[in-house]
Amino acid sequence: MFSSSSSSIQVSFLIDREQKRFVYVEAGGDFVDVLFSFLTLPLGAIVRLLKKKSGLGSLDSLYESIELLDAKHLQTEACKEMLLNPRSAAAQLCENLKVKGIHERKPTTFYTCSQDGCLIHSTCHFTYTSKVRCSRCGRHMDSDWSWWEETSEERWVFVKAATKFLITDDLRVMPASSWQSDSILREMHIIDKRVLEKRVMQFGTKEALKLLGRSLVSKNALAEVCFPDPQVHESASSSLPIKQEIVVDETQNEIKAELISNKRNNSLMYAEVGDDFINQLFSFLTFPLGSVLGILSDNMSPLDACIQNLYSSVPLLFLNSLMSNICTEMLLTPKLATFYGYKNQLVLGLEEITTMGSVVQGSCAKCYADNGFKSCSSTQCVHGIRASQFVEQNPKSVKGLLNNGGGFVVGRRRFIVMDNLHVSLPSAISTIVNGESLSMSDLVGKELSLDECKARSLLCAMVISKTVLTDVFAPRRKLPRRNHMKHV
Numbered sequence: 001m002f003s004s005s006s007s008s009i010q011v012s013f014l015i016d017r018e019q020k021r022f023v024y025v026e027a028g029g030d031f032v033d034v035l036f037s038f039l040t041l042p043l044g045a046i047v048r049l050l051k052k053k054s055g056l057g058s059l060d061s062l063y064e065s066i067e068l069l070d071a072k073h074l075q076t077e078a079c080k081e082m083l084l085n086p087r088s089a090a091a092q093l094c095e096n097l098k099v100k101g102i103h104e105r106k107p108t109t110f111y112t113c114s115q116d117g118c119l120i121h122s123t124c125h126f127t128y129t130s131k132v133r134c135s136r137c138g139r140h141m142d143s144d145w146s147w148w149e150e151t152s153e154e155r156w157v158f159v160k161a162a163t164k165f166l167i168t169d170d171l172r173v174m175p176a177s178s179w180q181s182d183s184i185l186r187e188m189h190i191i192d193k194r195v196l197e198k199r200v201m202q203f204g205t206k207e208a209l210k211l212l213g214r215s216l217v218s219k220n221a222l223a224e225v226c227f228p229d230p231q232v233h234e235s236a237s238s239s240l241p242i243k244q245e246i247v248v249d250e251t252q253n254e255i256k257a258e259l260i261s262n263k264r265n266n267s268l269m270y271a272e273v274g275d276d277f278i279n280q281l282f283s284f285l286t287f288p289l290g291s292v293l294g295i296l297s298d299n300m301s302p303l304d305a306c307i308q309n310l311y312s313s314v315p316l317l318f319l320n321s322l323m324s325n326i327c328t329e330m331l332l333t334p335k336l337a338t339f340y341g342y343k344n345q346l347v348l349g350l351e352e353i354t355t356m357g358s359v360v361q362g363s364c365a366k367c368y369a370d371n372g373f374k375s376c377s378s379t380q381c382v383h384g385i386r387a388s389q390f391v392e393q394n395p396k397s398v399k400g401l402l403n404n405g406g407g408f409v410v411g412r413r414r415f416i417v418m419d420n421l422h423v424s425l426p427s428a429i430s431t432i433v434n435g436e437s438l439s440m441s442d443l444v445g446k447e448l449s450l451d452e453c454k455a456r457s458l459l460c461a462m463v464i465s466k467t468v469l470t471d472v473f474a475p476r477r478k479l480p481r482r483n484h485m486k487h488v
Contacts (some may be wrong), residue, residue, distance in 0.1 A: 007100045008204035009034070013226055016188070018195045022223035024184050025167040029159040029321075030098045031203065032173055035310055036158045037094050037103065038212050039331045042086035042340075043292065043463075044285030046216075049102065049209060055217040056463045058421040063285065065423040072410075073425070077131040078395035079408045086286045087128055087337040089353045090330055096157050101205035102212070106146070112365065112390075114143035119366035120383045125393040126357075128337075132395045141393075145369075147358065158327045159317070169222045171215055171306035173313040175321055201226060214306070221306040253346060255280065255450040259473055263444045268470045271417045276344065277450060278415050278423065279407035283342040284459055288334035291350055296460055303463060339394045342407060346455035352404060355392040364388045419469045421462060448473050 009031050014023035025031075047054050047063040054060055063084070071080050088094065091107035110126045113119065113134040125135055132141050159165075164176035166184065174180050190196070201207075207225055214221040257273040271277075284292075293311045296303055314322070314331045322328055338355040360368045364385035368374070396406040409415075416424050450458070454472060461468045 007098065008202045009098055010200060011203050012198055012200050013222070014196050014198055016190060016195050017197050021188065022169045022220070022226060023188065023190070023196065024169070024181070025222055025226075026176055027165055027167060029156055029161060029163045029165070032159050032163075032165050032167070033157040034097055034099045034102070034203075034208055035167070035171065035173065035211075036314070036331055037090070037097055038215065038307065039288065039290035039293070039311060039314075040088050040090035040094065040334050041103070041212075041289050042088060042286050042337075043289065044083055044086040045088065046212065046289065047285075048085055050213045054213065057465045058462055058468050059285075061418075061466075062281065062421040062423065062462070065421070066282065066285075069423065073413060074409055075396050075398055075407065076133070078127075078129045078133075081129050081131055082340065082395055083282055083285050083408060086340060088288065089335045089337045091337070093157055093330075099203065099205055099208050102208050108147040109144050110147070111141040112143050112145055113137060113139060113141045115139060116366050119369070119388075120364045120385065122364075122385055122388055124360075124365040124388050124390050126390050127393050127395055129395040132393060135393055135397075135399065145373075147356075156323065158323055158331065159321050160323060163321050165321075167222065168309075169220050169306075171221055171310040171313075173310065173317065175317070199226070215310065216303070216307055217305055219304075219306060253344065253451070255346070257448050257450065258445045259448045259469070260443050260445050261474070262442055264442055268419055268467075268474050269443065270419065271448070271469055271473075272426065272445075273415055273417055275407060275409045275411050275413050275415075277417070278409050278413075279342055279344070280346060280450065280455060281417070281421065281423070281458070282408045283345055284347075284462060286336055286340040287348075287350065287459075288336070290331050290334045291348065292459065292463065294333060295348060295456060296463070298456075338392055339396060339404060339406075341404060343404070344407070346450065346452045347459050348456075357390045357392060359390070360388045362386065365390070417469065419467045421468050 009027070011025050011027040011031055013025040015021065016023055041049075043056075043059060044063060046056075047059055052060045052064055066080065066083050069080070071077050074080055088103060091104045094103040095107050097103065110128050111130065111132065112124060112126045113136065115134070115137050118124075118134055118136045121136075125141070126145070127141055130140075130142075133139065134141050165173055166176045166180050167173050168184060185191075185193070211221055211225045214224045218224060255274075255276045257271050257277050259271050260269045261267065262269055289307070290311060293303065293308060296308075297311075311332070314328060318328050336350050336352045338352050341350060341352045363371065363381040364383050365388045367381050367383065367385070368388065394403060394406065396408060397403070414426050416426055418424075457472045458468065461471045465471050
């Protein structure tokens with residue numbers, strides 16, 4: 001992977017030798033850029049990067065069920081790729097990060113049709129997603145091109161150049177100053193500075209991925225990365241989301257489904273749902289982490305882990321340290337990549353970024369490629385095309401349409417959703433559920449409605465619970481808190 005010194009960052013950190021405690025990291029903007037970039041990653045991309053070991057509630061289970069789902073049940077082959085490897089709206093900006101291997105490696109690469117006849121037009125369709133079929137000939141668009149990249153010495157992404165920061169073990173980020181340093185020492189009851197020891201480490205891709213993973217589930221993420229063999233880790237705790245009371249009017253959309261319970265012990269078995277419910281559920285994987293944390297905060301139940309502190313640091317740095325208002329919005333309310341939105345989404349109408357296209361003057365796309373990716377402005381295009389416009393094609397559209405919205409799964413299909421959000425087809429359910437032998441007479445169905453309030457609760461429970469349906473639709477108990485053990 002990216003192990004060379006050119007793709008790593010040197011960071012300094014202080015430890016308390018006597019108490020064997022991590023104090024803080026002192027680093028430049030390039031390190032903080034990497035941390036903040038975590039907030040722009042879609043949930044599905046995080047699960048993929050962490051190899052289905054994110055530790056976020058039932059998210060890994062949902063992701064794995066999509067891996068196992070036959071693509072014929074999705075609108076297009078490309079839908080599976082969109083869910084398992086969702087594109088970040090900040091992909092091209094994050095290409096300037098010094099640490100590589102977290103975001104897309106080639107965010108400027110796109111695909112067009114390789115058939116000459118499809119390129120000899122005034123409009124040339126392209127896509128960033130693999131396995132998309134050309135709207136003209138129906139073949140896969142597998143000819144890879146790249147946008148022209150401007151060279152720039154400026155490599156800062158979210159924070160201003162030459163700014164120094166202090167980052168605490170629980171990922172609170174603040175501008176470096178003697179006052180802030182002393183404040184952290186007082187908070188940790190460190191009076192004698194002679195107990196402090198400075199250490200230096202190279203922070204590369206391996207460390208960044210480990211920090212991403214620990215930030216989601218731990219309160220001591222930096223210590224767990226900087227100390228390779230900690231004796232004990234402290235895990236984060238979570239509580240069920242507090243559901244906001246939303247007045248439902250007659251025009252509000254609701255999704256109907258059936259909840260199946262075991263009447264022997266009144267335990268929830270699974271839910272039988274339609275494509276509208278599944279589209280809601282699957283679309284959560286395309287949500288950027290920053291937007292999810294914002295929704296969790298709105299529901300008064302933040303994820304009790306370091307990543308929440310990182311998110312909360314952004315508005316505190318707004319005036320003096322961040323590059324622009326756009327950067328602040330990109331971290332606190334990041335948008336979806338183009339065509340990743342679901343128009344009937346109940347939770348939050350996340351906006352999509354405006355699709356980026358280009359115009360080749362003086363030729364068609366074929367002549368442009370044949371001419372070494374240079375316009376034929378000096379000579380007339382042999383096909384008589386004066387200009388060719390590159391337009392992004394919707395990967396979810398069966399007919400290759402260019403409109404937004406649309407769902408991921410084929411309409412009017414029924415699915416089974418287990419309590420841990422594992423999704424399968426109804427034929428996959430037998431009389432043995434969760435290791436318990438059952439007869440059909442043991443099962444009883446109850447209609448449920450998914451409205452905006454319940455959809456928000458579903459998203460919140462998905463990242464903190466392994467019994468999501470029970471907690472949202474049939475709550476009987478509080479979510480057990482994880483064991484707390486302090487880092488030594």
